Amino acid sequence: MMVAGGVFVLLGLVGLLFGRHEEKSYYDALAGRRDVREYVAHQPQRSEPGASKVGGWIAIAIGLILMAVAFLFRLRG
Numbered sequence: 593m594m595v596a597g598g599v600f601v602l603l604g605l606v607g608l609l610f611g612r613h614e615e616k617s618y619y620d621a622l623a624g625r626r627d628v629r630e631y632v633a634h635q636p637q638r639s640e641p642g643a644s645k646v647g648g649w650i651a652i653a654i655g656l657i658l659m660a661v662a663f664l665f666r667l668r669g
Contacts, residue, residue, distance in 0.1 A: 593662035600655030607648030615641035 618641060 593658055593665070597655045597658030597660075597662060600651045600658060602655075604648040604651030604653075604655060607644050607651060609648075611641045611644030611646075611648060614644060
């Protein structure tokens with residue numbers, strides 16, 4: 593259970609870093625364009641970078657809960 597919690601925490605950190613990188617590259621690409629139609633019309637469709645960051649936070653929370661439960665089981669047994 594402790595290992596599963598650690599895996600979730602690591603996946604969450606990867607999700608946060610990936611989301612931050614995607615967001616930065618998205619806005620840097622927009623800053624270099626004269627036509628911001630892609631920003632206004634959302635064409636072409638891209639997954640929102642915020643989804644990766646939110647998923648990362650959720651995975652970190654689940655991982656920390658799993659690690660805490662495993663720690664409590666270890667204390668009792």
